[in-house]
Amino acid sequence: MNSFLHSKLLHNLTSKIPIRNNNSILLAISCGQDSLCLLKLFIDLQHIFKIDLGVVHIDHQWRQDTTQNTEHMLHIVKKTQCPLYLYQLKPKQYSETEFRDMRYQIYINTATNYKYDVIATAHTLSDRTETCLMNLLKGSCVDQLNSLRWQRDLSPGIKLIRPLLNFTRTEINWFCKYYKLPIWFDYTNIYYSNNRNRIRHEIIPYLKQYYQIDIEKNINIFLDRSHCETEYLRQITIKIYFLIKHPNYVAFKYKSLLKQHKCIQIRVLHLFIIHNTGVQCNYDILDQILLKLNHTKELDIINNKIIIQIDKDWAYFMLNKTGLPQKTTRRKSLA
CATH class of the missing domain: 1.20.59.20 (Chorismate Mutase Domain, subunit A)
Incomplete structure (x- = not known):
């Protein structure tokens, strides 16, 4: 435990999204670099917070290599000695919204059935930037631009946290190479039929090269500042709603x-x-x-x-x- 990302996560868990000793945390992961970084960091810091860890993985049957991917996940989690909760969906072409809703319902059910009070996902600063740009291009309101937040309540007694939300994809890539983590390459991430991939591989690099090298950092600052303002508007909205x-x-x-x-x-x-x-x-x-x-x-x-x-x-x-x-x-x- 000697990397700067260990220190960064430690800071996040004590200031951004404080967790308590003896929390039980369910890590929602795949075999990608973000997920393996999340798993490695929590395993290394587990003794500091005295937390119980579990891993949930969903095989959505979208790719031809899902069986091998699942076997790879089993080998990784077996070495950590964490409980693994594995789900497999029927092969069907779900929309992004349908799959997200289904995925989070599985997380909630697993946390409820096995007594986890926190669910952690591996969303990063890069994901936050991509989501902001995607929603901006759709003409979304400012609330939807900031859809990826540090934490929120999923259901009574169960909280969702995103402890890597200030980690860039470049930092995570370095971390995985440094610790030789066995990343499984998801080839669907290079298909431009997915609009997010085009934003990730073309639009953001273009903006970094010709407009702003710190685009992820600056968008993060904008989203953090706008979050305070939108939270105030939400409170006023609820107050007036009940009055009228x-x-x-x-x-x-x-x-x-x-x-x-x-x-x-x-x-x-x-x-x-x-x-x-x-x-x-x-x-x-x-x-x-x-x-x-x-x-x-x-x-x-x-x-x-x-x-x-x-x-x-x-x-x-x-x-x-x-x-x-x-x-x-x-x-x-x-x-």
Whole structure:
């Protein structure tokens, strides 16, 4: 335990994401360099924190070499004497979102069943940079740019941490070579059919060469600073949401909402709709709803999904279950 990355992780675990002695930590890893770096570091620092470690690995059956990859994982974990929880998914072409949701549900179930209170993933500063650029190119809001954070609660009693979030891929590559870690090469990482790979291998190197060599460091600074601001906006959003929502109906005091800044209006409206109807609305739809609230006094249908009824000071929401525009008359007062 004498590398600068050992010291860096030690600092992260005492200041960025403090863990307690006797924590039980489930390491979600593959055979890639980031994962093996995470495993090696935690094994080396295990005695300092007196933590119990376990390893969870998911064979998603996407590649032709998954069987050999899984065998390689078994040999690696066997030497660490950590419990290994191995899962295999049916060979199917899941979307990135579907696979992420499925993966985290497996992590939660494993941690719950085997009494782990912390799940650690091997996301790095490079991953954070790539995710930020991908979401920026999609036109995402500032909240989504900062989707990779140091820690968050996954479920009651189970916390997700990303202890390598200030590690660059270059640093990790050096670490794996220095300690001769048996990395398994994932050939799908070079296919440009995956947009992340094109950002990783073309866009970021181009930006480093011609614009900013410290792009990862600078984006990290931006995300850390914006995180404080977005957290403040989230707290204000939740506070106003509870102040204006109807105690019994799916409704809120729309005039009170319209007195707020446009930024807060959008956030509160998005929270209200997703929490009460489960419908995901993009910024354009939310803006359209606010326009309706400012000018209409009659029933209206937004995007063939949401029905809005304005009655006195309240805006009542319901789902259009048919998915088709409907002609309806205005109801009597519900308040």
